[in-house]
Amino acid sequence: MFKNPLVPAGLIATVGCLGGLILGSTFSGPHRTAVWAGRRVIAQDKLLSNIQIKIGTDGHIEAIGECLAEQSQVIHFRNTVLLPGFINAHSHAFHRFLRGRSEIGNTGADTFWKWRDNMYKLVEDVTYEQLKTFCKTTFDEMLMAGITTVGEFHYIHHGNGRFDLDEAVIDAAAASGIRLVLIETLYCRSGFAATDVLPEQRRFQANVNEFLAKIDVLEAHSKSNENVTIAVAAHSLRAVDRSSLQKLWNMTNQKKLAFHIHLEEQPKEVEDCIEVEGTRPSQFLRANLPINERLTAVHCTYTKREELDELAKAGVNICVCPTTEGKF
Numbered sequence: 001m002f003k004n005p006l007v008p009a010g011l012i013a014t015v016g017c018l019g020g021l022i023l024g025s026t027f028s029g030p031h032r033t034a035v036w037a038g039r040r041v042i043a044q045d046k047l048l049s050n051i052q053i054k055i056g057t058d059g060h061i062e063a064i065g066e067c068l069a070e071q072s073q074v075i076h077f078r079n080t081v082l083l084p085g086f087i088n089a090h091s092h093a094f095h096r097f098l099r100g101r102s103e104i105g106n107t108g109a110d111t112f113w114k115w116r117d118n119m120y121k122l123v124e125d126v127t128y129e130q131l132k133t134f135c136k137t138t139f140d141e142m143l144m145a146g147i148t149t150v151g152e153f154h155y156i157h158h159g160n161g162r163f164d165l166d167e168a169v170i171d172a173a174a175a176s177g178i179r180l181v182l183i184e185t186l187y188c189r190s191g192f193a194a195t196d197v198l199p200e201q202r203r204f205q206a207n208v209n210e211f212l213a214k215i216d217v218l219e220a221h222s223k224s225n226e227n228v229t230i231a232v233a234a235h236s237l238r239a240v241d242r243s244s245l246q247k248l249w250n251m252t253n254q255k256k257l258a259f260h261i262h263l264e265e266q267p268k269e270v271e272d273c274i275e276v277e278g279t280r281p282s283q284f285l286r287a288n289l290p291i292n293e294r295l296t297a298v299h300c301t302y303t304k305r306e307e308l309d310e311l312a313k314a315g316v317n318i319c320v321c322p323t324t325e326g327k328f
């Protein structure tokens with residue numbers, strides 16, 4: 001069921017490699033043309049031998065073939081497999097800075113909801129500079145691990161100004177050299193029966209109209225930056241009301257943007273949806289949106305098998321996050 005959660009993120013034009021060498025980060029900025037060869041190359045969905053990769057001055061792969069340059073000009077990575085960079089389809093980069101503040105038994109955050117309180121504390125006074133540091137540190141670690149494209153599910157929008165923290169993520173990705181799919185995330189309310197957010201969620205909140213205007217700005221920005229692609233998300237059904245959800249879906253589907261949402265991550269989310277809406281979140285989603293392959297549902301930990309089948313029939317992508325699903 002896991003297809004391409006970042007559709008339409010485009011091709012990955014970078015190469016990482018096993019054997020201790022990670023080269024993805026070398027692709028930002030101008031380069032000399034280079035031809036690489038590994039003991040094996042994974043390309044075109046195959047494990048190939050005697051294959052070279054030609055990298056152009058703009059950092060993109062120009063050609064993959066057998067004899068692209070004289071042997072003396074080829075950079076050989078011996079006993080190494082060259083493969084496309086990995087994609088991290090669901091990241092909240094600042095969560096890295098919760099390490100050591102959570103999951104420490106009875107005195108720490110031993111449930112999702114207590115973990116969430118710690119997360120709110122981490123960003124309650126966050127500035128552009130702090131968030132940029134959080135993101136850059138994490139993006140640097142991703143590159144070291146061979147991840148060359150990140151889908152950043154970004155919902156902490158407001159620091160000292162409206163949406164100023166969006167720039168922190170974009171600038172952090174540029175500083176790291178990682179390819180960014182900024183999944184701009186709408187967050188309207190604190191729960192299914194709520195009409196407003198909690199005080200600690202103020203940095204996340206936007207109404208759908210101002211949010212859509214911001215999407216236009218971000219899209220214009222990304223047109224001049226090939227390393228940034230814009231996608232959208234509704235944070236979750238508990239955080240976005242039906243009317244805003246439909247408006248966001250309609251407008252961004254017209255633009256052919258990928259659309260993500262956290263879905264059925266927690267039992268409480270399912271219980272609250274049944275209590276307020278009389279239906280499970282996945283059923284609510286199908287009943288209220290003409291879902292299609294542009295939708296990626298993140299988690300689906302508590303989604304029933306028959307509902308997963310219905311999502312699959314509609315072409316929906318499921319993004320599984322094993323380190324989350326395994327904990328709570």
Ligand SMILES: [Zn+2]
Pocket residue numbers: 090092153262298
């Ligand atoms: Zn998430």
